Amino acid sequence: VLGILWQVFALEGATASTTPLPAARCEAFVNDGVWVPVSACAEFQKGLDTREHDSSAFYRDCPDISTLHWGWRKPQQSSGSNQCRFRSRPAGELQKHLRGKTIIFVGDLMVRNLFHALCRAVGDANAGRYDATVAEHADISMKVGHMHIEYKWAPLAFDQVAKLKEIRTKSRSGKSIPDLIVAGGGTMDRLHVWATDEDTESHKEAVQKLAKELDHGVAPTVWCTPTTINTPALGSEEKRNQMNELAIQQVRTMYSDMDIDTSANFVLDGPSYSRGRVTESFDGVLYPHSVYDAGIQVIANALDWLLPVDHEAEFEETFETPPTGTLSNPFLGLMMACFCLIGLFFFDGYLGFSYLSSLFVRRQTRRQQQTSLSAVMPSDLFEEAFMPYHQKLKLPLPHAKKASAPSSLANGVKSSDSILRSNNFGDADLLSLLDGSAGDSSMVGRTRTRSSRRAVR
Secondary structure (H helix, E strand, C coil), X not given: CHHHHHHHHHHHCXXXXXXXXXXXXXXCCCCCEEEEEEECCCHHHHHHHHHHHCCCCCCCCHHHCEEEEEEXXXXXXXXXCCCXXXXXXXXXXXXXXXXXXXXXXXXXXXXXXXXXXXXXXXXXXXXXCCCCCCCCXXXXXXXXXXXXEEEEEXXXXXXXXXXXXXXXXHHHCCCCCCCEEEEECCHHHHHHCCCCHHHHHHHHHHHHHHHHHHHCCCCCEXXXXXXXXXXXXXXXXXXXXXXXXXXXXXHHHHHHHCCHHHHCCEEECHHHHHHHHHHHCCCCCCCCHHHHHHHHHHHHHHHHHHCCCCHHHHXXXXXXXXXXXXXXXHHHHHHHHHHHHHHHHHCCCCHHHHHHHCCCCECCCHHHHHHCCECCCHHHHHHHHHHHHHHHCCCCCCCCCCCCCCHHHHCCCCCHHHHHHHCCCCHHHHHHHHHHHHHHHHHHHHHHHHHHHHHHC
Protein backbone atom coordinates (compact mmCIF):
# COMPACT_ATOMS: atom_id res chain seq x y z
CA VAL A 1 0.00 0.00 0.00
CA LEU A 2 2.81 2.40 0.84
CA GLY A 3 4.49 1.62 -2.46
CA ILE A 4 1.30 2.36 -4.40
CA LEU A 5 0.79 5.63 -2.52
CA TRP A 6 4.40 6.63 -3.15
CA GLN A 7 3.98 5.97 -6.88
CA VAL A 8 0.80 8.04 -7.00
CA PHE A 9 2.45 10.94 -5.18
CA ALA A 10 5.47 10.78 -7.50
CA LEU A 11 3.28 10.96 -10.60
CA GLU A 12 0.58 13.34 -9.42
CA GLY A 13 2.18 15.33 -6.62
CA ALA A 14 4.73 18.11 -6.39
CA THR A 15 7.59 15.86 -7.49
CA ALA A 16 6.02 15.45 -10.93
CA SER A 17 7.59 18.75 -11.98
CA THR A 18 11.05 17.26 -11.52
CA THR A 19 10.40 14.03 -13.43
CA PRO A 20 10.89 13.82 -17.23
CA LEU A 21 7.83 14.62 -19.30
CA PRO A 22 6.33 11.60 -21.12
CA ALA A 23 6.21 12.08 -24.89
CA ALA A 24 3.04 10.05 -25.37
CA ARG A 25 1.01 12.40 -23.18
CA CYS A 26 2.79 15.75 -23.44
CA GLU A 27 3.96 16.12 -27.04
CA ALA A 28 0.53 17.24 -28.22
CA PHE A 29 0.38 20.04 -25.62
CA VAL A 30 3.92 21.38 -25.43
CA ASN A 31 3.24 23.97 -28.17
CA ASP A 32 -0.01 25.12 -26.59
CA GLY A 33 0.80 28.34 -24.78
CA VAL A 34 -0.21 31.95 -24.45
CA TRP A 35 1.41 35.31 -23.77
CA VAL A 36 0.13 36.57 -20.43
CA PRO A 37 0.29 40.28 -19.53
CA VAL A 38 1.90 41.04 -16.18
CA SER A 39 1.12 44.50 -14.85
CA ALA A 40 4.05 46.70 -13.96
CA CYS A 41 1.83 48.57 -11.51
CA ALA A 42 1.23 45.69 -9.13
CA GLU A 43 1.97 46.51 -5.51
CA PHE A 44 4.91 44.11 -5.44
CA GLN A 45 6.42 45.70 -8.54
CA LYS A 46 5.87 49.19 -7.16
CA GLY A 47 7.72 48.29 -3.98
CA LEU A 48 10.52 46.69 -5.98
CA ASP A 49 10.88 49.75 -8.18
CA THR A 50 11.00 52.01 -5.15
CA ARG A 51 13.54 49.94 -3.21
CA GLU A 52 15.79 48.78 -6.02
CA HIS A 53 15.55 51.55 -8.61
CA ASP A 54 14.41 54.57 -6.57
CA SER A 55 11.49 55.07 -8.97
CA SER A 56 7.91 55.81 -8.01
CA ALA A 57 6.25 57.03 -11.21
CA PHE A 58 5.72 55.81 -14.77
CA TYR A 59 5.46 57.68 -18.02
CA ARG A 60 2.03 56.15 -18.73
CA ASP A 61 -1.05 55.15 -16.82
CA CYS A 62 -0.87 51.82 -15.08
CA PRO A 63 -3.48 50.01 -17.22
CA ASP A 64 -1.30 50.68 -20.28
CA ILE A 65 1.92 49.33 -18.78
CA SER A 66 2.33 45.55 -18.92
CA THR A 67 4.97 43.00 -19.75
CA LEU A 68 4.12 39.84 -21.63
CA HIS A 69 5.34 36.48 -20.34
CA TRP A 70 5.01 33.12 -22.03
CA GLY A 71 3.10 30.40 -20.24
CA TRP A 72 1.68 27.01 -21.10
CA ARG A 73 -2.02 26.33 -20.99
CA LYS A 74 -3.09 23.72 -18.48
CA PRO A 75 -4.16 20.55 -20.34
CA GLN A 76 -7.61 19.16 -19.78
CA GLN A 77 -7.76 16.60 -16.99
CA SER A 78 -9.81 14.25 -19.15
CA SER A 79 -6.97 14.03 -21.67
CA GLY A 80 -4.78 12.06 -19.27
CA SER A 81 -2.06 14.73 -19.45
CA ASN A 82 -1.97 15.76 -15.80
CA GLN A 83 1.71 14.78 -15.76
CA CYS A 84 2.54 17.52 -18.30
CA ARG A 85 3.82 20.19 -15.94
CA PHE A 86 5.62 22.38 -18.43
CA ARG A 87 7.95 24.98 -16.98
CA SER A 88 10.73 27.32 -17.91
CA ARG A 89 14.05 25.53 -17.64
CA PRO A 90 16.80 27.55 -15.89
CA ALA A 91 20.30 27.85 -17.31
CA GLY A 92 21.83 25.49 -14.75
CA GLU A 93 19.37 22.72 -15.56
CA LEU A 94 19.90 23.10 -19.30
CA GLN A 95 23.67 23.09 -18.88
CA LYS A 96 23.42 19.88 -16.87
CA HIS A 97 21.07 18.30 -19.42
CA LEU A 98 23.14 19.30 -22.45
CA ARG A 99 26.57 18.72 -20.93
CA GLY A 100 28.92 17.33 -23.55
CA LYS A 101 26.26 17.57 -26.29
CA THR A 102 26.57 19.02 -29.81
CA ILE A 103 23.52 20.81 -31.23
CA ILE A 104 23.37 22.05 -34.84
CA PHE A 105 20.88 24.60 -36.17
CA VAL A 106 20.18 24.63 -39.92
CA GLY A 107 17.91 27.20 -41.55
CA ASP A 108 17.08 30.84 -42.21
CA LEU A 109 17.14 33.90 -39.96
CA MET A 110 14.32 32.54 -37.79
CA VAL A 111 16.45 29.49 -36.96
CA ARG A 112 19.42 31.78 -36.41
CA ASN A 113 17.47 33.66 -33.76
CA LEU A 114 16.53 30.37 -32.11
CA PHE A 115 20.24 29.50 -32.09
CA HIS A 116 21.00 32.73 -30.21
CA ALA A 117 18.05 32.08 -27.87
CA LEU A 118 19.52 28.71 -26.89
CA CYS A 119 22.87 30.36 -26.18
CA ARG A 120 21.10 32.84 -23.91
CA ALA A 121 19.14 30.05 -22.23
CA VAL A 122 22.34 28.23 -21.23
CA GLY A 123 24.03 31.33 -19.81
CA ASP A 124 25.44 33.53 -22.61
CA ALA A 125 23.51 36.75 -21.96
CA ASN A 126 25.18 38.62 -24.86
CA ALA A 127 24.21 36.12 -27.56
CA GLY A 128 22.24 37.67 -30.41
CA ARG A 129 22.83 41.27 -29.44
CA TYR A 130 22.50 43.75 -32.27
CA ASP A 131 25.86 44.17 -33.97
CA ALA A 132 26.08 45.55 -37.50
CA THR A 133 29.65 44.30 -37.89
CA VAL A 134 28.58 40.64 -37.67
CA ALA A 135 27.51 39.01 -40.93
CA GLU A 136 23.96 37.70 -40.82
CA HIS A 137 24.27 35.18 -43.65
CA ALA A 138 27.19 33.19 -42.25
CA ASP A 139 27.79 30.05 -40.22
CA ILE A 140 28.40 30.39 -36.48
CA SER A 141 30.08 28.01 -34.07
CA MET A 142 30.07 28.58 -30.32
CA LYS A 143 31.14 26.65 -27.25
CA VAL A 144 29.08 27.48 -24.18
CA GLY A 145 30.20 25.69 -21.06
CA HIS A 146 30.60 21.99 -21.86
CA MET A 147 28.37 22.03 -24.96
CA HIS A 148 29.00 22.85 -28.60
CA ILE A 149 26.36 24.79 -30.56
CA GLU A 150 26.55 25.48 -34.31
CA TYR A 151 24.44 27.40 -36.79
CA LYS A 152 24.55 26.77 -40.53
CA TRP A 153 23.04 29.34 -42.86
CA ALA A 154 20.53 27.62 -45.18
CA PRO A 155 17.67 29.93 -46.27
CA LEU A 156 16.10 27.69 -48.94
CA ALA A 157 14.95 24.10 -48.93
CA PHE A 158 17.72 22.82 -51.21
CA ASP A 159 20.28 24.62 -49.01
CA GLN A 160 18.92 22.78 -46.00
CA VAL A 161 19.11 19.47 -47.87
CA ALA A 162 22.76 20.12 -48.75
CA LYS A 163 23.66 21.02 -45.15
CA LEU A 164 21.91 17.96 -43.72
CA LYS A 165 23.70 15.72 -46.21
CA GLU A 166 26.99 17.27 -45.19
CA ILE A 167 26.24 16.62 -41.52
CA ARG A 168 25.26 13.02 -42.28
CA THR A 169 28.43 12.42 -44.29
CA LYS A 170 30.69 13.78 -41.57
CA SER A 171 28.87 11.78 -38.93
CA ARG A 172 29.32 8.52 -40.81
CA SER A 173 33.03 9.23 -41.19
CA GLY A 174 33.24 9.81 -37.45
CA LYS A 175 34.36 13.44 -37.69
CA SER A 176 31.43 15.12 -35.96
CA ILE A 177 28.32 13.40 -34.64
CA PRO A 178 25.63 15.82 -33.41
CA ASP A 179 23.24 14.97 -30.61
CA LEU A 180 20.36 17.14 -31.88
CA ILE A 181 19.56 18.88 -35.17
CA VAL A 182 17.19 21.86 -35.31
CA ALA A 183 16.09 22.87 -38.83
CA GLY A 184 13.50 25.21 -40.22
CA GLY A 185 12.51 27.37 -43.16
CA GLY A 186 9.91 28.07 -45.82
CA THR A 187 9.63 31.84 -45.69
CA MET A 188 12.45 32.58 -48.15
CA ASP A 189 11.25 29.77 -50.43
CA ARG A 190 7.89 31.49 -50.75
CA LEU A 191 9.62 34.70 -51.78
CA HIS A 192 12.27 33.36 -54.19
CA VAL A 193 11.11 30.00 -55.64
CA TRP A 194 7.37 30.42 -55.95
CA ALA A 195 6.97 32.74 -58.91
CA THR A 196 6.49 30.13 -61.68
CA ASP A 197 5.16 26.60 -61.90
CA GLU A 198 8.65 25.35 -62.64
CA ASP A 199 9.98 26.96 -59.46
CA THR A 200 7.13 25.46 -57.47
CA GLU A 201 7.83 21.96 -58.78
CA SER A 202 11.54 22.22 -58.08
CA HIS A 203 10.73 23.43 -54.59
CA LYS A 204 8.45 20.45 -53.97
CA GLU A 205 11.24 18.08 -55.02
CA ALA A 206 13.57 19.79 -52.58
CA VAL A 207 10.96 19.44 -49.81
CA GLN A 208 10.66 15.71 -50.51
CA LYS A 209 14.42 15.31 -50.20
CA LEU A 210 14.32 17.39 -47.05
CA ALA A 211 11.76 15.01 -45.53
CA LYS A 212 14.03 12.05 -46.30
CA GLU A 213 17.01 13.76 -44.72
CA LEU A 214 15.01 14.51 -41.58
CA ASP A 215 13.74 10.95 -41.45
CA HIS A 216 17.20 9.39 -41.91
CA GLY A 217 19.03 11.84 -39.71
CA VAL A 218 21.97 10.79 -37.59
CA ALA A 219 20.40 12.46 -34.54
CA PRO A 220 16.95 13.48 -33.27
CA THR A 221 15.57 16.30 -35.41
CA VAL A 222 13.37 19.29 -34.64
CA TRP A 223 11.52 21.08 -37.44
CA CYS A 224 10.59 24.74 -36.89
CA THR A 225 7.65 26.06 -38.88
CA PRO A 226 7.65 29.77 -39.85
CA THR A 227 6.43 32.24 -37.27
CA THR A 228 3.39 34.41 -37.89
CA ILE A 229 4.00 37.09 -40.52
CA ASN A 230 3.17 40.70 -39.72
CA THR A 231 2.07 41.59 -43.25
CA PRO A 232 1.75 45.39 -42.80
CA ALA A 233 5.34 45.55 -41.53
CA LEU A 234 6.85 43.94 -44.65
CA GLY A 235 9.19 46.39 -46.34
CA SER A 236 8.21 46.08 -49.99
CA GLU A 237 5.23 45.41 -52.21
CA GLU A 238 6.80 42.21 -53.48
CA LYS A 239 7.15 40.88 -49.96
CA ARG A 240 3.58 41.83 -49.07
CA ASN A 241 2.37 39.90 -52.10
CA GLN A 242 4.63 36.85 -51.80
CA MET A 243 5.26 36.60 -48.05
CA ASN A 244 2.01 37.66 -46.45
CA GLU A 245 0.54 35.49 -43.71
CA LEU A 246 -1.92 33.74 -46.04
CA ALA A 247 0.90 32.78 -48.42
CA ILE A 248 3.10 31.48 -45.59
CA GLN A 249 0.18 29.46 -44.28
CA GLN A 250 0.07 27.72 -47.66
CA VAL A 251 3.75 26.87 -47.23
CA ARG A 252 3.12 25.41 -43.78
CA THR A 253 0.29 23.28 -45.16
CA MET A 254 2.39 22.04 -48.08
CA TYR A 255 5.29 21.06 -45.81
CA SER A 256 2.90 19.16 -43.55
CA ASP A 257 1.28 17.36 -46.50
CA MET A 258 4.71 16.31 -47.77
CA ASP A 259 5.53 14.57 -44.45
CA ILE A 260 7.95 17.12 -43.04
CA ASP A 261 6.12 17.13 -39.72
CA THR A 262 6.08 13.33 -39.47
CA SER A 263 9.71 12.94 -40.60
CA ALA A 264 11.03 15.10 -37.78
CA ASN A 265 11.05 13.84 -34.21
CA PHE A 266 9.44 17.06 -32.96
CA VAL A 267 7.79 20.10 -34.54
CA LEU A 268 8.13 23.58 -33.04
CA ASP A 269 4.99 25.39 -34.14
CA GLY A 270 6.00 28.98 -35.00
CA PRO A 271 2.51 30.56 -34.88
CA SER A 272 1.90 29.13 -31.39
CA TYR A 273 4.63 31.12 -29.66
CA SER A 274 4.45 34.21 -31.92
CA ARG A 275 0.71 34.70 -32.39
CA GLY A 276 0.34 37.01 -29.41
CA ARG A 277 3.30 39.22 -30.41
CA VAL A 278 2.60 39.84 -34.11
CA THR A 279 2.50 43.61 -33.83
CA GLU A 280 6.01 43.59 -32.37
CA SER A 281 7.53 42.09 -35.54
CA PHE A 282 9.52 45.10 -36.70
CA ASP A 283 10.16 43.88 -40.28
CA GLY A 284 7.21 41.55 -40.66
CA VAL A 285 9.30 38.38 -40.19
CA LEU A 286 11.62 38.69 -37.18
CA TYR A 287 10.59 39.21 -33.57
CA PRO A 288 12.14 40.48 -30.32
CA HIS A 289 14.46 38.18 -28.43
CA SER A 290 11.86 37.23 -25.84
CA VAL A 291 9.70 35.54 -28.49
CA TYR A 292 12.51 33.21 -29.55
CA ASP A 293 13.36 32.62 -25.90
CA ALA A 294 9.84 31.21 -25.50
CA GLY A 295 10.35 28.99 -28.55
CA ILE A 296 13.54 27.58 -27.06
CA GLN A 297 11.75 26.86 -23.79
CA VAL A 298 9.24 24.79 -25.75
CA ILE A 299 12.13 22.80 -27.22
CA ALA A 300 13.74 22.57 -23.77
CA ASN A 301 10.64 20.83 -22.41
CA ALA A 302 10.63 18.49 -25.42
CA LEU A 303 14.24 17.53 -24.64
CA ASP A 304 12.88 15.26 -21.90
CA TRP A 305 12.01 12.71 -24.56
CA LEU A 306 14.26 13.88 -27.40
CA LEU A 307 17.44 13.65 -25.32
CA PRO A 308 16.66 11.59 -22.21
CA VAL A 309 19.22 11.90 -19.45
CA ASP A 310 21.28 8.88 -18.43
CA HIS A 311 21.76 9.71 -14.76
CA GLU A 312 24.40 7.03 -14.13
CA ALA A 313 26.52 8.12 -17.08
CA GLU A 314 25.98 11.75 -16.14
CA PHE A 315 27.23 11.09 -12.60
CA GLU A 316 30.30 9.27 -13.87
CA GLU A 317 31.12 12.11 -16.27
CA THR A 318 30.50 15.01 -13.91
CA PHE A 319 31.87 13.60 -10.64
CA GLU A 320 35.50 14.48 -10.08
CA THR A 321 37.30 13.72 -6.84
CA PRO A 322 38.68 17.01 -5.50
CA PRO A 323 42.45 17.06 -4.89
CA THR A 324 43.66 16.74 -1.34
CA GLY A 325 43.67 20.05 0.47
CA THR A 326 41.34 21.91 -1.88
CA LEU A 327 38.42 21.65 0.56
CA SER A 328 40.43 22.87 3.55
CA ASN A 329 40.17 26.34 5.01
CA PRO A 330 42.69 27.32 7.71
CA PHE A 331 40.58 30.23 8.95
CA LEU A 332 37.50 28.04 9.45
CA GLY A 333 39.65 25.45 11.24
CA LEU A 334 41.01 28.09 13.59
CA MET A 335 37.48 29.33 14.20
CA MET A 336 36.33 25.82 15.17
CA ALA A 337 39.30 25.47 17.54
CA CYS A 338 38.28 28.74 19.22
CA PHE A 339 34.70 27.48 19.56
CA CYS A 340 35.95 24.28 21.19
CA LEU A 341 38.11 26.27 23.62
CA ILE A 342 35.21 28.53 24.55
CA GLY A 343 32.88 25.56 24.96
CA LEU A 344 35.36 23.81 27.23
CA PHE A 345 35.09 26.57 29.83
CA PHE A 346 31.54 27.87 29.32
CA PHE A 347 29.38 25.09 27.84
CA ASP A 348 30.38 22.12 30.03
CA GLY A 349 27.63 21.00 32.41
CA TYR A 350 29.94 20.99 35.49
CA LEU A 351 33.04 22.99 34.78
CA GLY A 352 31.75 25.66 32.45
CA PHE A 353 28.40 26.27 34.10
CA SER A 354 29.91 26.54 37.56
CA TYR A 355 32.43 29.13 36.44
CA LEU A 356 29.66 31.10 34.76
CA SER A 357 27.40 30.88 37.80
CA SER A 358 30.22 31.88 40.15
CA LEU A 359 30.01 35.38 38.73
CA PHE A 360 26.57 35.85 40.29
CA VAL A 361 26.24 33.44 43.28
CA ARG A 362 28.06 34.15 46.54
CA ARG A 363 28.14 32.00 49.70
CA GLN A 364 26.91 33.80 52.79
CA THR A 365 29.63 32.63 55.18
CA ARG A 366 32.21 34.68 56.98
CA ARG A 367 35.16 33.07 55.21
CA GLN A 368 33.52 33.33 51.76
CA GLN A 369 32.56 36.95 52.38
CA GLN A 370 36.10 37.80 53.45
CA THR A 371 37.75 36.13 50.48
CA SER A 372 34.91 36.93 48.01
CA LEU A 373 34.75 33.27 47.00
CA SER A 374 31.77 31.86 45.19
CA ALA A 375 29.57 29.07 46.45
CA VAL A 376 29.60 27.26 43.12
CA MET A 377 33.30 27.28 42.28
CA PRO A 378 34.45 23.90 40.91
CA SER A 379 36.56 23.23 44.04
CA ASP A 380 33.62 23.89 46.35
CA LEU A 381 31.32 21.71 44.29
CA PHE A 382 33.86 18.89 44.44
CA GLU A 383 34.17 19.11 48.22
CA GLU A 384 30.44 19.28 48.68
CA ALA A 385 29.88 16.25 46.48
CA PHE A 386 32.62 13.94 47.85
CA MET A 387 32.90 15.02 51.51
CA PRO A 388 30.22 12.55 52.73
CA TYR A 389 31.93 9.64 51.03
CA HIS A 390 35.32 10.53 52.51
CA GLN A 391 33.84 10.74 55.98
CA LYS A 392 31.90 7.51 55.69
CA LEU A 393 34.79 5.52 54.24
CA LYS A 394 37.30 7.10 56.66
CA LEU A 395 39.30 8.45 53.73
CA PRO A 396 41.39 11.60 53.90
CA LEU A 397 39.42 14.75 53.44
CA PRO A 398 40.14 17.14 50.56
CA HIS A 399 43.15 19.36 51.01
CA ALA A 400 41.01 22.43 51.57
CA LYS A 401 39.34 20.83 54.63
CA LYS A 402 42.26 18.80 56.01
CA ALA A 403 43.28 21.44 58.52
CA SER A 404 39.80 21.72 59.99
CA ALA A 405 38.91 18.05 59.94
CA PRO A 406 37.93 16.55 63.31
CA SER A 407 40.55 14.48 65.02
CA SER A 408 38.23 11.50 65.37
CA LEU A 409 38.20 11.05 61.63
CA ALA A 410 41.99 11.21 61.50
CA ASN A 411 42.34 8.27 63.94
CA GLY A 412 41.04 5.56 61.63
CA VAL A 413 41.99 1.92 61.49
CA LYS A 414 44.88 2.77 59.27
CA SER A 415 46.52 6.00 58.24
CA SER A 416 44.72 7.46 55.26
CA ASP A 417 47.96 8.53 53.62
CA SER A 418 49.33 5.00 53.89
CA ILE A 419 46.09 3.64 52.47
CA LEU A 420 46.35 5.92 49.46
CA ARG A 421 50.01 4.99 49.01
CA SER A 422 49.55 1.26 49.33
CA ASN A 423 46.17 0.81 47.67
CA ASN A 424 44.43 2.31 44.70
CA PHE A 425 40.76 2.39 45.63
CA GLY A 426 38.54 1.51 42.77
CA ASP A 427 34.79 1.37 42.48
CA ALA A 428 34.68 -2.23 43.68
CA ASP A 429 36.78 -1.37 46.76
CA LEU A 430 34.54 1.54 47.61
CA LEU A 431 31.44 -0.61 47.31
CA SER A 432 32.96 -3.31 49.53
CA LEU A 433 33.83 -0.71 52.13
CA LEU A 434 30.32 0.68 51.99
CA ASP A 435 28.88 -2.80 52.49
CA GLY A 436 31.29 -3.46 55.34
CA SER A 437 30.51 -0.24 57.12
CA ALA A 438 26.84 -0.89 56.70
CA GLY A 439 27.29 -4.37 58.17
CA ASP A 440 29.32 -3.05 61.14
CA SER A 441 26.74 -0.43 61.91
CA SER A 442 23.93 -2.99 61.83
CA MET A 443 25.92 -5.34 64.14
CA VAL A 444 26.56 -2.57 66.61
CA GLY A 445 22.86 -1.74 66.56
CA ARG A 446 21.91 -5.36 67.31
CA THR A 447 24.43 -5.52 70.20
CA ARG A 448 23.05 -2.36 71.77
CA THR A 449 19.52 -3.71 71.47
CA ARG A 450 20.45 -6.91 73.31
CA SER A 451 22.20 -4.99 76.08
CA SER A 452 19.18 -2.80 76.65
CA ARG A 453 16.92 -5.83 76.85
CA ARG A 454 19.10 -7.44 79.51
CA ALA A 455 19.13 -4.20 81.54
CA VAL A 456 15.39 -4.10 81.52
CA ARG A 457 15.20 -7.65 82.76
